Amino acid sequence: MDAGLFSYTQILHLLKIEFSRARRYQYELSCILLEIDRLGALGDLHGSDVRDRVEGAVADLLNRHSRSCDFVGRLGERFVVVLPHTDAKGAELLAQRLHDRVSELDVRADDRPLRVSVSVGVSTQDGDESIFFDTVLKQAEVALGEVISRGGDAVALSG
Secondary structure: OOOEEOOOOHHHHHHHHHHHHHHHHHOOOOEEEEEEOHHHHHHHHOOOHHHHHHHHHHHHHHHHHOOOOOOEEOOEEEEEEEEOOOOOOHHHHHHHHHHHOOOOOOOOEEOOOOOOOEEEEEEEOOOOOOOHHHHHHHHHHHHHHHHHHHHOOOOOOOO
């Protein structure tokens, strides 16, 4: 299911490296954090096979619609996309495009289409006061938390 995705440890390492590069060479770095809405309930209702297919379909979509210089990985139940050389506007556009494409996925359970949606948080590190690599991830988590608290199925930018 996670073919082509970086693991938790790998994606954090890559984020740390890219954050350091972004600071050193003064370019923007963005992060998209994505969570499949009601994934646990889907698994409970339709079984782990359907849950795995939904996760696999989302992972495949993220890989297909990200650039070759981006990094796509897993952070537990969530997906993360690290976007080097990407400003807030570019990250928001990609996040919205991914959000919209997820809703178009054709995943079925018992020959009936499932409605799949995601909550998405976006943040950008632009070389300002951020000194720790995980700041950009924490800001994306805050934005994601705002979306989830409003019921999910949307995109939010940090700050």
